[in-house]
Amino acid sequence: MGTSTGQRRAQHIGRVDGCRAGARDVELGSTATAADIVSRLHARFLDWLHGRCSAFFPHRLALPMLWEGSACAPDFYFQDASVTEPSLHLHTDSSPNGYKVTIALEELGLPYRLHHVRIEQGEHRHPDFLRLNPHGRIPVLEDRGRGIVLFESAAILLYLAEQGGALLPQAPAARWDAITWLMFHASSVGPIFGQRVHFEHFAQERYLPAIERYRHLSEDIFAILDARLGARSWLAGDDYSIADIAHFGWLHVLRVIDIDFSRHRHLLAWYQRVAARPAVQRGVLLPEPATGP
Template identity: 75%
Template sequence: MIDLYTDSSPNGFKATIALEELALPYRLHHVRIEAGEHRRPDFLALNPHGRIPVITDDETGITLFESAAILLYLAEKTGQLLPAQTAARWEAVKWLQFHASSVGPIIGQRVHFERFAGTRIPAAIERYQRLTEDVFAVLDQRLAEYPYLAGDDYSIADIAHFGWTHIARIIDFDFSRHRHLSAWHERVAARPAVRKGVTLPAPATDA
């Protein structure tokens, strides 16, 4: 059995979507970040960086944090959501890494400076708005050629990016002018497992 420790966030939704897509049995533990539960000793024993999501798998004894690592592990465990064909498999890994190293951190910083920073810093806001547009344009160009980021098949790369485009929509980071990215977002959002995954452990809000 897999235990998932998570909260309602773009990174957390990647794990819940993947587990729902793969129909893996799991126990859900709500780590309430606003209440400081990610800083409790029992959670820090799982992830010393104090961030969600984390999974433990009692079948293998493996504990993992970092959403990209979790997605790769779940795909390898089940043989699903990661293409078998070598070129497509590496496309999935490449776009997963692009998300982990660029898209997620950039949008995350934009969220901080636009929504949560105590002092507005116009230069920082402008920087991350521009960088967000840059990564949206890269994704749009890719999705103009293929229905999914790895190519013809939905994969963990799509799940990773959707976690943040879902939040971008909620907080009005408009990417509608990127029509291929927007069409991809709607295709992914319509999947039953995705619809359920973004409600666990609770829906995200614009708070």
Template identity: 65%
Template sequence: MLHLYTDSSPNGFKVTIALEELSLPYSLHHVRIDEGDHQQPDFLALNPHGRIPVLTDSDTGVVLFESAAILLYLSERTGKLLPQNARARWEAIKWLQFHASSVGPLLGQRVYFELFANAPIAEAIDRYRNLTQEMFAVLDRLLANRPYLAGEDYSIADIAHFGWMHIAQIVHFDFSQYRHLSEWYARIGARAAVQKGITLPAPATGA
């Protein structure tokens, strides 16, 4: 049995979307970060860094944190959401890693400096606005010639990117000028599993 420990966040939504896409049975445990659940001993035993999401598989004994690792595990477990063709498979993994190393961290820093910092720091705000706009442009150019990040196949790369792009929309980080990226976002967002996944364990409400 799969157990998912998560909260309403971009990283959490990646995994709820994937589980819904794969129609896998799982038990959902709401880790309420605002209430400090992520710092409780039972959760820290699963992830000593105190971050969501965490996935445990009681059938295999596997315990995973880091959303990219969880997405790869679910794909390997089911044989789905990664292309079978080797070139396309590595294309998906490459863009999954791009998300993990660039997209998520950059948008996370922009959210912090624009919305949560105690005092505005103009240099930091400008830096992360510029870096995220550059990242939007990279994705827009890629999607000008393919429907999904890996090519013709919808994959965990798309799911990973959608989690943070969904939050970007909610907090009004506008990327509408990037037509191909915006069309991709609408295409992914129309999927039934995505629409359900972004409501679990509760919808994001903005900052």
């Protein structure tokens, strides 16, 4: 007799190194009762068991009374002799490019193990990580079962869509439309937004010509996306795809740091449609929620 999907999921939960998922269930600083906490964790477990999320990880900071001194440490996983390590290993931090991949993995429901690469602590310069990506940038995806290592978020999204059989249209015209908008994001949108955030928030000296340049270029991008979405629900084809996921990763972080694009009403409506998806809500918590500079 074959093993059901629920049984297979019950046999394996990928371990997450330093993961802090689950904040959507128990908010930091909440005063929930023990009964509330147990109820929420049980609901999270049922979501995972029935395939509505790909991992079940309680939030260690939200539940110190459960994790401190407990055998159920926050990086625990269920294991028996039949359990095997997932083939997919994602090395990432809380960033626009990292969220693209965690969202895609959550959408596809592919089992994976998440390794938190803490950039602020210099972990992206560790020799072990540089062996995966000599450029020292996240995200990196390993498919250990196939001996494949990928970096650059667009390449990873294409690989995951191929492996998962979703998030990329099959019809040639729609498929290449999605790939075109994905490449537009990789070559134009991401770099422009990245430079804007750098000069506005992280540069040691405020250089006004650069700030104005990237504000202007960002507004051009917002207008292009808004026009594209004026008569369609998604960026490419008739369905949500990796093109939407790629753009959302950056727009999510722009919203977190109060860069406003709400006057572009079609873009804002699209953003709200994507943000309402349960897998997206999970993905932007992994490995941690984004915060302002």
